[in-house]
Amino acid sequence: MPPIKTFRLAVPQSDLDDLRRRLERSRLPEAATTPGWEQGVPLQQLTALVDHWRTVYDWRRCETMLNDLGQFQTEIDGLAIHFLHIRSRHPNALPMIMTHGWPGSVIEFHKVIAPLTDPTAHGGSANDAFHLVLPSLPGYGFSEKPARSGWGIERIAKAWAELMTRVGYANYVAQGGDWGSAVAVQLGAQRPSGLIGIHLNMLSLLPADLAEPLAEDEKAALATYQYYGQVESGYAREQATRPQTLGYALADSPVGQAAWIYEKLRNWSDCGGEPETIFTRDEMLDNIMHYWLPNTGASSGRLYRESLAKFVATRVELPVGASLFPKEIIAAPRSWADRVFPNIVHWSKLPRGGHFAAFEQPALFVDELRTCFRKMR
Numbered sequence: 001m002p003p004i005k006t007f008r009l010a011v012p013q014s015d016l017d018d019l020r021r022r023l024e025r026s027r028l029p030e031a032a033t034t035p036g037w038e039q040g041v042p043l044q045q046l047t048a049l050v051d052h053w054r055t056v057y058d059w060r061r062c063e064t065m066l067n068d069l070g071q072f073q074t075e076i077d078g079l080a081i082h083f084l085h086i087r088s089r090h091p092n093a094l095p096m097i098m099t100h101g102w103p104g105s106v107i108e109f110h111k112v113i114a115p116l117t118d119p120t121a122h123g124g125s126a127n128d129a130f131h132l133v134l135p136s137l138p139g140y141g142f143s144e145k146p147a148r149s150g151w152g153i154e155r156i157a158k159a160w161a162e163l164m165t166r167v168g169y170a171n172y173v174a175q176g177g178d179w180g181s182a183v184a185v186q187l188g189a190q191r192p193s194g195l196i197g198i199h200l201n202m203l204s205l206l207p208a209d210l211a212e213p214l215a216e217d218e219k220a221a222l223a224t225y226q227y228y229g230q231v232e233s234g235y236a237r238e239q240a241t242r243p244q245t246l247g248y249a250l251a252d253s254p255v256g257q258a259a260w261i262y263e264k265l266r267n268w269s270d271c272g273g274e275p276e277t278i279f280t281r282d283e284m285l286d287n288i289m290h291y292w293l294p295n296t297g298a299s300s301g302r303l304y305r306e307s308l309a310k311f312v313a314t315r316v317e318l319p320v321g322a323s324l325f326p327k328e329i330i331a332a333p334r335s336w337a338d339r340v341f342p343n344i345v346h347w348s349k350l351p352r353g354g355h356f357a358a359f360e361q362p363a364l365f366v367d368e369l370r371t372c373f374r375k376m377r
Helices: 013-024 043-055 059-069 113-117 153-166 179-190 216-232 234-241 243-252 254-267 281-292 297-310 334-340 362-374
Strands: 004-006 071-076 079-086 094-099 130-135 172-176 195-200 320-324 344-349
Touching: 013 043, 013 254, 043 254, 043 281, 059 071, 059 079, 059 281, 071 153, 079 113, 079 153, 094 153, 094 179, 094 362, 113 130, 113 362, 130 153, 153 179, 153 297, 172 179, 179 195, 179 297, 195 362, 216 334, 234 243, 234 297, 243 254, 243 297, 254 281, 320 362, 334 344, 344 362
Parallel strands: 094 130, 094 172, 172 195, 195 320, 320 344
Antiparallel strands: 004 071, 071 079, 079 130
């Protein structure tokens, strides 16, 4: 069995110097011909983000935070997987593997690590404690990039089950949103030994056989799917069909990489149209750096080519919990969920929050996980 190795980030200063030079030499287009975000990131907002990146942002702060949390790497199925592993001081903590999505990274979870692993210091009970395993998806962050096709969500789920066994957890739960939800669902469908149940903060459950007349919540959910398909899904179609072509631009231009992600942080979060009201610029750039530094613009996009068609309703017999945040990019009513999840133990609609639940609303997110998994411990 390949060993688990300590992983310490120490990005060469030459890489950071190169980034600054690229930011200083960046060539921007003219402003859009319509105001606001209709055509994408407004010139003024992107210029402010890039200026902060060039003159204020400190990657070494983020690097230190990640090293202090505890980073590791191990080879699974021929691929080096990067992950954070944070053990609770509470002996009866429940192991949990949490998976990010696109355009996210392990940075999405940094605000919830302490309250989940040390609940008594954050308003909870020792009975709510978790041991956390937070992997970077293949081709994302500091996990290795697949050199050949075949690393879709089914294979990732199998790798995550192996990871949990390798770090020594006989029983555990899985959590995810975006691609993380697809991986968690695949884990639930595969039912590896030791998996107790799953929690999702995004549900892709559109039935193939919707029957008329639709209930009001079904009409509302269908409208979100239609809006996503008509307006929001251009990025997904591009990454699913031409990730290599897109990858050249994202690999060469940090401004392009930032804009590609910044737009989604705004459009998919519950921020009232102003992402800086939910995220600090440093937080957004910490996440963007997880794409720029390891040059994963193309490799992260390839997951869409591998698995976009498989991001569909999949039956899971194990216990399932779901937290529905109001600004999620797609919605699913309970009637659709019941078709594929016969053992729903937690179903909750939140008052605020969007696609990046743990990143946006860490307190609500933590409370949801505590509540859900009390029913599975």
